[in-house]
Amino acid sequence: MATMIEFSRTGDVSSPRSLRLRYLGLAFFWACSMLTFRSAILLTGNADTPEFNTLVVVVSFLANMTTLFSISALVERTPENLAKFSPWLFCGAIIAGIALIHLAGASFEGGGLVAALVAGSALAGVGYGYFWGSWADVLGRMHPSRTVLYAPAAFFLTTVLFLGISLAVSLAAVPPVLLMAPLPVISLLCLTRCRADDACEPEPQAEGRRYLSALTSLVPLIIAALIFSCLFGFMWETAVLSVDSATDAHGFPLVLNLVAALGLLVFVIASRRHINLSWTYQLLIPVSIALFAVVPFFWTVHPVILNAIMSAIYGVFDVIIWYMVAATAYDFAVSGFVVGGLVRAFSILARLIGIGIGYLVMLVPEVASGAIVGVCIAAVYLLVMLLWFLWHSAKHPSFEVPEDDDDAEPAPSLTGPAIVYGCVNLGSKPSANENGTDGTFSAEGAEIASANAEAAMANATTDAAGAEKEPPADDAPDEAVFALIAEDYGLTRREAEVLPYLARGRSAKVIAEALFVSESTIRTHTRRIFEKTCIHSKQELIDLVDKY
Template sequence: MPNTRSLGYALFLAVNATAVWGGVFPFLPMSIQTSSFTVAFFLAQSLVFAVSYFASTLGVYFFPGPARKFLVWAAGLPYLLGWCALIAAVYVQDAALKLAIAGGALIGFGSAGFYMAWQRLFASQKPAVGNRDLILATVFAPLIYFALYLIPVAVTVFLIPTVFMPLFALSILVASRTTDLDQPMFENLPREHKNTYVQALKDYWRSAFCIGAFAFSCGVVRSIAVETPEVGAEVNMLSMASMLVAGVAFAATWQKKSLQLNVSSAFRVLFPFVISAFVLLPFLGKDYIAPFAGALYALYDCAIILMMVQCAQASRERGINPVFMYGFFGGIVYMLHDAGYIMGLFAGNLTMFGLQPLTSIALFSVYLLALVYFVGQGGFKQALSPNRARAERIELIPTAAAPAKRKRPSASVQAEGQRKPAVVDRISKQCILVKKHYKLSEREAEVMELIARGATVARIAEMLTVSENTVRTHSKRIYAKLDIHRKQELADLVDSFDPRTLE
């Protein structure tokens, strides 16, 4: 069932979609939605939005103190002023272009701040709770968005800054009261654990580029939508419908089984379909844009969910500040979205060689997507390296324990998961069975096995490139899940599982 967190985030997503998704405003008069107005707004909004992510990453690293607080007013005030600027543009049309730029910049900064606050909240919760709230919000956001059309347009535009924004700002303030600030992700000072943060950037930048490729594609589609506001309104509707489908698909699948997803592998599978869709663009014309955008945004929405889940997982497992991780990841993704939008505008107005606008857009899109694909896979360094490292998997693990049995072989244990963990000896096999039975994450299973082998906290922290506080937090969670209190109880529990199950 939805709660304050999921409904608040859903309302934020719905309201944000009325302006941020492409500079097309379904609740503002079409008379002011000229090409120059929408282009100016979205350039200002998107660039400030992406830069704010990178700025948050640097800010958390060098000034970790303020990051311990939910500074909602720092995001809410510019967001409110941005919407006031958009409303003012309707009545002061002589200054509409300047107000569009100011409104775009303010909304971009404010929305980035709210996204950071929500990500911080979801990451601070237990994985099952945070992931559930995030996915439920993704399901309810489109429903709220479509419900906004039931309100008279002239009223809706005033309700957003005066009613809706205060509501989702209040919801995050209320929800944040239960946040445990004693977790390693908040306690650990970034500059005191530099190696942990650097290693995280090395491990996750490829995933960011893969998701950024979908963002780039959506930026291109948005550039076409902005040029034609009538088409843009249809794209907005299909985008939100795609979000609903993506959210329902995630929720339904997660309820049935554990999910282990590899972003890089998924991108390699989908890449040929994406570039093939762009190749069809000049042949099928503008009637093809809306369904193409709907399918593309379905993939993009799934990717955004995975981005937030993966960043939260990295923060929990490695003791990294969630704003740092999400700011780095999101900065890459949304900067590539901006690059796609700018490229689409440039290619659409390019008339040399007698190319039609859609032909130019398709040509440049396929070329730049191929470059992003190459860079995202590691570039020349990765292509020539003998060690083909891959991004870590994303885990969505149900809260209920699996009905495994001890001292008896079980076919279901071996069937779960996408890849078998490394089996070294009897203890490794037994730890795999414990992980399956109690639904431990990969990192929890690593820590559990090292504890079972007698490794100290300091040694485990060194081996996993995390802080000692992070190891202690994992140990507490492991002991709670296994319902034990001492190392000897862990050893006895591990020994109670029959390793022949995996043979």
């Protein structure tokens, strides 16, 4: 088993420990939900039709989305409300739901069949919504250097479980409920154990504006999620109706999902977790553009293959959503349930829209070909606009920090003056009402984060490669100084971790190795620290620390 540095909820780098397998428990609920949503494995008898499969998906998603919105609203106001919900009740809802879906075809007909499918789908959807938000909350309390490994590993395990159960049902005629029912139970046991860890202590109540800042930072991801989810829903629905079988439409996609999951996991391991998955979804956009450009030419002969490619793309994008939601929750010290729940709910809504468009397109076979061409043109246009938006945002940031930024002045802004908050003249402290609202965390959190960064700094002096291994001077600033700066200038949790390194003149390479992230990520945090403190070089930052 690989060994890695384990971080506490505030980013503490203490001692190497083994990878905790219980954090892969989300894969079991994930696989169970995918088996319910993406295949007809539960449908038997009269219920085994593409139309009823679509009904199950739509009702489950609606219940899932409603649960996420409802619980997120309660948790945002009072984080302690999450502990008031019995997880076993939601686990039981999933088991009862999938059992009812499975028995509906053999036990009911007509209106009774529809009622049973709707009831079962609603129960399962409610349970899945709770589990999705809860696991997002757990992952949001750990350092992103761990999440970047856990998310792809969970996706790989999910695809293995998905494929294994599907083969067992089809080849050995094993009742799917017997194989699926233990999955939410295992996931819940892992979830309970994770919550018992010190790394998963309840977050303090966060201001509403901090949640707004967290969601604002995810705007590009939310836009991408809306587009990808809608296109995936469209491809899934049209493929199922095109071959008139949900089972046949999922054979090859299962295998391709497994290959994509393995490739992503190998990539993360080979990168030694010194990567930031937040930008990787941009690589999926050109592939998606090429896919929808060729869809009109191959749809009539290869709908399953095209659906498989889109399914693999969306599977990788799902991993990116997990990672970015967790990293944002950690960064802004907010509940992962709220941030993840809202992002997921919007994603589900877009997928339902895509399913509806696909159903309408295939409803009239005579015009289906022309309608598919129109949808593909719109998809390519949206993806190109998304790619341009992301490229332009990355190309023209409001504040640029050069790679060798020890004493360099920032490049001039190409989009106007930088928009900052809590920014005052160098050396003067902002008043209490000028900061601590958007993207900030409490003084206690700042002090802990700074102390943890100091602990990581000690490790870096002995473990980080390069010439910069000398220990900090005896007259180095006290952790309380960094905590005070972080609070006064509204630094996020990870920016507070980087601050002590910058104040000691450490390079991006050394900081990246100490915090298990990429150098580009460190430069991004450096840029934001400079923006918020209205300084332009490390020397000015050192002067600021000295004046405190």
